[in-house]
Amino acid sequence: MDKQIMIAIGREFGSGGHEIAERIAKSMGIALFDKNLLEIVAEKNNLDLKEVEKFDEKSRNLFLSRKVNGFSNAIEDTIALMQFDHLKECAQKGESFVVVGRCGDEVLKEYDHMLSIFILGDKEDKIARVMNKYQLSREEAIEKMVRHDRKRRVYHDSLAKGDWGDAHAYDMCINSSRFGVEKTAEILVDFIKASL
C-alpha cells in the first residue's frame, strides 16, 4: 500500500466482525491486529503471555484499583495502554493496518488516514452464528453474546470518550445481516478505497 490507512473495527459479538476484519486486511494486503496485539506487547515488554491474557480487553475493578494524575494501578489499564502505545507507534511509523476492538477508534482518532467502523448484526443471525461456531444451545449462545457485548462496552467506554456502538463515534456503522460477511467485507473495502 502506497498510502497509509488505519482501520479500527468495533463489533458486536456474533456479527462476524472479526471475519470481516480479516477479509479487509487480506484484501488490502495490510496487517491485522487482534489478539496478536497482546502477544506483540507481551514479547516487547518481557511479559508472561499466559499471565496477562486474563487482563486483555477488560475494564478495571473500580473498588480494587485507583487512578491518580493519569496513573492507574489496574493491570487491565496497563495492558490496554501498552497495546495503545504499540498502535500509536505503528501509526507514527506510517504503517497500514486493521485493528479489531482495543478502543482503536479512540486511540487512533488523532491521526489522519484513519477510518472507524462498527459492525452490528440482527439478533437472530448473531445467535445462529454463535450457536454454530461454538456448538452451543440457543440459551447458551444468547448468554455468551450478552456477556461479551457487556464486557466490550464497559472496556471501551471506560477508556474512550465516545460510546461503544454509538453511530456518532464511528465513520461507518454497518449491519452484517443485510449482505452477509463476504459482501459486507467487499462493501467496506470499496468504502476504504474511496477514502484513500
Place this chain on the structure above:
Amino acid sequence: MVLARVLAVAIFVVMFVLVVLDKIEKHYVTLTCGALTLLLVFGVAMRDMNAVIETLNLSSLIQPGFWIGEAPESAGIDWATIIFLAGMMIMVEGMALAGFFRWLCMKLAKLVNYQTIPLFITFMIMSAILAMFIDSITVILFLAAVTVELAKLLKFNPVPMILSEIFCANLGGSATMCGDPPNIIIGSKLHYAFVDFLTNTGLIAGISLIIIVVYFYLVFRKELVSEAVIDVSTMPDPKEAITSKTGFIGSTIIFGIAVVMLITHANTHLSVAFIGAVVAVITMIFNHKHLKEIMSKVDYKILLFFMGLFIVVGGLEQTGILEEIANFIKNVSGGNVKVMVAIIIWVSATASAFVDNIPFAATMVPIIQGLSAGNPALQATLAWTLSMGTDIGGAATPIGASANVVGTSVAAKNGHFIGWGKYCKSAAPATVIVILVSMLIIFVRYC
C-alpha cells in the same frame, strides 16, 4: 435542623462513594457536593446565611494572622492549606524541571557504588526524607522511575525496592506538617507548627523507619541479589540529569528557603499560607521563562477537590453531626484516653487503607476538637494519633494512598505488575507494625 442533618450526611455519603468509585473526576464530585451543601443544607434547610459565609471563610484571607502572627479561628474552607499546597506544587515543579530529583537519585546510587543492598537502604531513607517536605507522588514518581532504570542496568528485580520506597514515602510524610495532606489539614485547623509535628509524629516516624528498614531488609534480602558485574564507568552520570545549571542551583536554594521557613515558622510566626505564597512567587520569578510549562503541570484539580471537600465537611460541622460522633466516641471509650487513641488510630488506619484519607482526616479534625473539649494536651495526643493512623494506614494496600498508585503504575508500565497479593504481602504487616509502634509510643509518652 433534622432535615439539614439528613441532607448534610446524605451529601457527604454520596461524595464519599463517588470519590471512592473514581468514575467522575474527584474535584467535580466535591465541588458539586459543596455547592449542594451551600444550597440545600445552609440555604433550604437551615436558611442561615452566616453558615454560608463561615464555611466559605473568605474573610480569613484578609485577617493579618492568616499570613503573619496568630492564626485566626476558622471553619469551612481552609484557605491556608490550599495556598500552601499550591505554593509547594509550584516549587516542586520548578525543581523537577531543573532535573533535581533525578540528579539526587543518580548521585546517591553512585555514592553507594551501585551496590544493590546499600542502594535499597539508601533509597528507602531518601524516600522518607524527601516525603517529609515534598508530596509523595513526586517523590515516588522519580524514585520508582530511577529504580526501574537502575534495575535494568544492574539486573535486579525492582519490585521489592519500589514497594519499600512507597512505604517509606508514606512513613516520611507522617513526620511533618507538610508531608501528607491529612497533616496539613490537622496542623492548619488545629494550629500546630512544623516543629510540633517533627517532635511528635516525626519522632514516631523516625523510630518506625529504623524498624521498617530492618523489616524490609529481612523480607526482601534474598530477592535483591544482582546478577550483574558492575562497571561503574558505564553508569549514567548524575550531572546528565540536570537540564539547567542555573535552574538547578536556583530551585535548590528555593527548596532550602522553604525548609528553613517551615522549620522556624513557630518562632517567626509566618503562616503556612505565607510560606506557600512566598515559595510560589520566588519560583515563578526565577522560572519566568518556563512559567507556562510549570503552571500547566500544577495539579489544580486537587486544590479544587480540597475546596469542595471543606464545604461538605463544613456542612457536617455546622449541623452538629461531627459533635455527635465525638460524643459517641467519648461514650464508647468512657472518657479513657487510651481507648480513644486505640479507636482513632485503628479506625483511621483501616479506613485509610481502602478509602481516600483526605476526606477522612478533614472529617475527623472537628471530631477531635469535640473530643478534647478545650483540653490542649488531649487535643494534641489525638491529633498525632489521627495523623499516624491516616498517613500510615494508607500504605497497607495498593489503593490506600496516591504514592502507592503511582509507584505500582510506574512498575507496571515497565513490565513489573504488582497485584494486591504481592503488594499486601509485605506492606500490610509493615503497616500493622508501624501502627502498633505508634500506638505504644503514644500510650507511653502522652497517656
